Amino acid sequence: MAGWTFLVAGPAVASELQEHARTPSALEQMVRQDCGSCHGLTFKGGLGSPLLPENLENYSVEDLSSIILDGLPGTAMPPWRAIISESEAAWMARYLKTGGSK
Amino acid sequence: MPRFFPAKTRRSPFRPLATLIAIGAAIALNACASSPVALRGTADLATVIARASGEVAVLDTSNKQFTGIIGGLGDLSHASIVYARDGRFAFVFGRDGGLTKIDILSHKIVVRTLQAGNSIGGAISQDGKLVAVANYEPGGVRVFDAETLELVADIPTTIDGGPDRSKVIGLVDAPGNRFVFSLWDTGEIWIADFSAGNTPSVTRYQNIGIQPYDALITPDGRYYIAGLFGEDGMALLDLWHPQSGPQRILDHYGKGEERLPVYKMPHLEGWAIAGKRAFVPAVGRHEVLVIDTETWQEVGRIPVHGQPVFVMAHPDGRHVWVNFSVPDYDTVQIIDTQTLAIDGELKPGTGVLHMEFSPRGDQVWLSVRDDNKVVGYDPYTLKPIAELPLPSPSGIFMSDRAGRIGL
Numbered sequence: 001m002a003g004w005t006f007l008v009a010g011p012a013v014a015s016e017l018q019e020h021a022r023t024p025s026a027l028e029q030m031v032r033q034d035c036g037s038c039h040g041l042t043f044k045g046g047l048g049s050p051l052l053p054e055n056l057e058n059y060s061v062e063d064l065s066s067i068i069l070d071g072l073p074g075t076a077m078p079p080w081r082a083i084i085s086e087s088e089a090a091w092m093a094r095y096l097k098t099g100g101s102k
Numbered sequence: 103m104p105r106f107f108p109a110k111t112r113r114s115p116f117r118p119l120a121t122l123i124a125i126g127a128a129i130a131l132n133a134c135a136s137s138p139v140a141l142r143g144t145a146d147l148a149t150v151i152a153r154a155s156g157e158v159a160v161l162d163t164s165n166k167q168f169t170g171i172i173g174g175l176g177d178l179s180h181a182s183i184v185y186a187r188d189g190r191f192a193f194v195f196g197r198d199g200g201l202t203k204i205d206i207l208s209h210k211i212v213v214r215t216l217q218a219g220n221s222i223g224g225a226i227s228q229d230g231k232l233v234a235v236a237n238y239e240p241g242g243v244r245v246f247d248a249e250t251l252e253l254v255a256d257i258p259t260t261i262d263g264g265p266d267r268s269k270v271i272g273l274v275d276a277p278g279n280r281f282v283f284s285l286w287d288t289g290e291i292w293i294a295d296f297s298a299g300n301t302p303s304v305t306r307y308q309n310i311g312i313q314p315y316d317a318l319i320t321p322d323g324r325y326y327i328a329g330l331f332g333e334d335g336m337a338l339l340d341l342w343h344p345q346s347g348p349q350r351i352l353d354h355y356g357k358g359e360e361r362l363p364v365y366k367m368p369h370l371e372g373w374a375i376a377g378k379r380a381f382v383p384a385v386g387r388h389e390v391l392v393i394d395t396e397t398w399q400e401v402g403r404i405p406v407h408g409q410p411v412f413v414m415a416h417p418d419g420r421h422v423w424v425n426f427s428v429p430d431y432d433t434v435q436i437i438d439t440q441t442l443a444i445d446g447e448l449k450p451g452t453g454v455l456h457m458e459f460s461p462r463g464d465q466v467w468l469s470v471r472d473d474n475k476v477v478g479y480d481p482y483t484l485k486p487i488a489e490l491p492l493p494s495p496s497g498i499f500m501s502d503r504a505g506r507i508g509l
Contacts, residue, residue: 023259028285029472030428032154033453033472033494034365034366034428036179037179037180037366037367038367040177040179040180040197040220040309041153041154041177041178041179041197042177042179042198043218044177044197044198044219044220044238045238046179046180046197046220046222046238047222047238047257047269047271047286047315047367071363076315076331076364076367078314078363078364078365079383080365082363083365083429
């Protein structure tokens with residue numbers, strides 16, 4: 001039954017993504033609110049680790065994008081590829097690395 | 103709407119008050135309140151968290167409007183509220199470790215403390231005298247005097263006696279002035295028993311399962327149930343017989359099936375129970391699970407629109423309402439508890455984060471985060487009854503929680 005839901009949800013979400021790529025303000029909203037539900041609205045951490053610039057110094061934008069898209073298997077950090085595009089992930093990575101100055 | 107000063111400027115004048123209360127002059131506080139408070143009950147009031155601005159709005163469900171807003175509460179990104187036993191004062195647990203006692207009639211902060219670096223919620227003891235906070239950083243539970251917010255007990259959740267500590271989740275109050283909570287990192291349930299005074303006796307249960315993410319207690323306060331993120335199933339502790347230890351339920355649920363990515367941790371707080379059936383969100387699946395509360399066996403799975411976050415029972419038990427995680431959080435589905443069929447669906451806006459029924463079930467209130475509004479519906483006709491603007495609303499807490507164990 002879960003397989004059934006997965007097959008249906010996958011394509012539906014992907015087409016939605018192409019239809020309206022998110023604007024910077026929608027991306028900011030998403031990274032603050034939806035990532036913030038685990039990492040804290042101010043990125044000081046929660047169930048997920050803190051995501052302040054000083055915590056991410058050793059990661060490149062590419063590293064962070066791939067963490068966002070593929071998640072960290074074995075942890076609660078989910079892969080976001082089904083609902084976030086590569087360019088959106090890179091935008092979020094830059095946003096986090098610069099502490100919200102985009 | 104009146105705006106209030108940030109916490110820092112508000113905090114200092116209240117320090118001396120806290121001391122006054124500590125020496126038994128609690129009356130002084132009311133006498134000092136600048137503006138007189140209109141005489142009214144609180145049973146039709148709810149508090150609503152405005153998470154981006156760090157405010158709590160007070161909702162009058164009879165007149166369907168906000169009566170005021172209380173600011174200066176810090177980072178409320180995963181905030182929750184419990185009520186003092188009089189239903190007038192409430193305790194706000196902020197993400198940043200802030201613990202604030204507010205007066206929902208005068209819309210004022212009574213006393214506020216920053217008690218930890220990072221917290222996830224709290225509970226008030228059965229006798230109303232103690233407020234406990236679950237902390238991520240430093241991991242543990244801190245317990246405060248409900249009058250003064252002075253520290254009464256500190257329970258660090260140390261790992262193997264070392265410097266590391268586990269994050270605490272699923273903190274609830276239980277009968278007998280106990281607090282029960284779970285440890286995310288080490289998979290434990292602890293009971294802190296305050297029945298003999300302010301020094302708790304702590305009982306620890308290990309190996310309850312991998313990564314408990316939230317927990318609930320049944321309305322009678324008998325069963326504590328922790329959901330597991332790291333594996334299938336849930337851990338159930340019968341508080342009538344705590345010596346028997348936790349038992350695993352729904353162990354076979356989802357075995358060998360692939361999970362979807364979990365974009366938001368489900369919540370178990372709203373124990374949706376109707377007759378002898380309980381309804382809980384499945385982790386990583388587009389399903390609501392139905393459990394028989396006598397045998398604790400799975401008796402059904404209901405396919406739903408997305409990954410459920412909250413599953414809340416209407417007070418009359420006939421329906422349960424379900425909201426979903428991103429990207430499906432524009433939808434609410436309504437399940438008939440007899441037929442287990444989806445009986446209705448609403449699209450109130452983007453980012454439906456929470457739902458709360460009025461105590462008798464004539465109204466339901468939803469917070470719609472991205473549309474910056476709180477909407478009320480008649481749950482029988484599904485017709486909107488109110489739409490109120492509020493920036494980034496999340497949790498809604500009816501004051502009747504004051505009289506209920508575990509909420």
